[in-house]
Amino acid sequence: MSVGATASGMSGDPYKLGYSHHGHLEPGTDEATGHGEGGPASKRIVVAYGFWIFLLSDIIMFSAFFASYAVLSGATAGGPTGRELFDLPRVAIQTLCLLTSSFACGLAAIATRLRNHLWTQIGLLVTGLLGVVFLALEFQEFTTMIAQGAGPSRSAFLSSFFALVGCHGLHVTAGLLWLGTMMAQVFVKGFQPPILRRLMCFSLFWHALDIIWVALFSVVYLIGAYS
Amino acid sequence: MNASSNTRDDQRDLAPGDELITDGDVASGLLGYVIGFVLALGLTACSFYVAGSDLIWKPGIPTGLIVLAVAQMGVHLVFFLHITTSPDSTNNVLALAFGVLIVVLVIGGSLWIMAHLDHNMMPMDKLMEMQR
Numbered sequence: 563m564s565v566g567a568t569a570s571g572m573s574g575d576p577y578k579l580g581y582s583h584h585g586h587l588e589p590g591t592d593e594a595t596g597h598g599e600g601g602p603a604s605k606r607i608v609v610a611y612g613f614w615i616f617l618l619s620d621i622i623m624f625s626a627f628f629a630s631y632a633v634l635s636g637a638t639a640g641g642p643t644g645r646e647l648f649d650l651p652r653v654a655i656q657t658l659c660l661l662t663s664s665f666a667c668g669l670a671a672i673a674t675r676l677r678n679h680l681w682t683q684i685g686l687l688v689t690g691l692l693g694v695v696f697l698a699l700e701f702q703e704f705t706t707m708i709a710q711g712a713g714p715s716r717s718a719f720l721s722s723f724f725a726l727v728g729c730h731g732l733h734v735t736a737g738l739l740w741l742g743t744m745m746a747q748v749f750v751k752g753f754q755p756p757i758l759r760r761l762m763c764f765s766l767f768w769h770a771l772d773i774i775w776v777a778l779f780s781v782v783y784l785i786g787a788y789s
Numbered sequence: 790m791n792a793s794s795n796t797r798d799d800q801r802d803l804a805p806g807d808e809l810i811t812d813g814d815v816a817s818g819l820l821g822y823v824i825g826f827v828l829a830l831g832l833t834a835c836s837f838y839v840a841g842s843d844l845i846w847k848p849g850i851p852t853g854l855i856v857l858a859v860a861q862m863g864v865h866l867v868f869f870l871h872i873t874t875s876p877d878s879t880n881n882v883l884a885l886a887f888g889v890l891i892v893v894l895v896i897g898g899s900l901w902i903m904a905h906l907d908h909n910m911m912p913m914d915k916l917m918e919m920q921r
């Protein structure tokens with residue numbers, strides 16, 4: 563069995579479980595599979611898997627914030643409720659920004675796969691600009707609420723709201739800093755394997771933030787504004 | 790390993806975010822993102838519409854919104870993060886399953902316990918009277 567035949571084995575039955583797409587492997591005849599035969603998985607796979615574990619732990623941290631919000635969402639202490647505070651058109655624009663940003667990040671990943679510098683940079687730039695718009699809208703929301711006297715110290719509901727939404731906002735801010743660094747690194751160093759791994763981790767991070775925002779706008783804003 | 794294979798050293802193990810396509814196959818990669826984007830936009834629009842309308846029974850709206858949110862998270866996982874059921878991404882799926890288990894335990898458990906506490910606690914005004 564040649565290595566070439568193994569690489570084209572993708573077109574075979576992808577659902578065939580086991581160590582190889584060609585039935586049993588003879589030890590030492592094949593490249594590394596990461597399935598326990600032929601040595602460990604490649605660095606790219608290991609890095610991405612480790613980062614995936616980090617993202618899941620981050621999501622678990624968010625679940626604690628969600629739990630505290632869900633428990634405290636009724637504890638308004640006589641202060642303003644979500645129904646009075648939330649501005650749904652702005653949330654809709656924020657959602658659109660983050661969704662499109664995630665899409666642009668995916669397009670940048672495709673351009674990276676093609677080793678196209680220009681379109682990678684354009685994709686990352688659009689990703690970043692939409693992220694900035696999202697953050698600006700969130701900042702505007704927070705300042706408006708605090709100016710109305712509905713700051714995080716007003717009630718337990720507002721404390722948990724600012725903790726949850728603010729934590730997501732901090733993640734987006736960190737993501738934007740990372741994005742700027744990646745654009746500079748791609749510009750200076752080109753598509754070297756370490757840069758490619760970092761780009762992959764960044765796009766995973768950005769898509770994961772979008773998933774958390776889906777839970778946020780549904781649970782916090784939509785349910786909060788209408789119930 | 791030759792130098793050109795530095796992105797996909799191994800064709801049979803998938804990193805999260807990697808797709809089960811060959812490097813040249815851009816059109817299908819693009820199509821995946823477009824399908825995901827359209828589905829996500831559609832589900833978002835549904836959520837915003839359902840929340841403000843009387844299309845469904847009013848007390849059922851929160852449940853409906855959560856169902857739509859879970860559906861959209863699934864769309865994001867499959868089309869953007871490329872976490873699929875293919876045997877090559879078993880590790881990723883198992884890690885995700887464990888993450889989901891913990892999330893369900895944390896959120897469900899908190900709501901359950903706190904609801905019971907609320908139920909068993911004396912109303913606050915009576916508690917104040919007792920302390921006087």
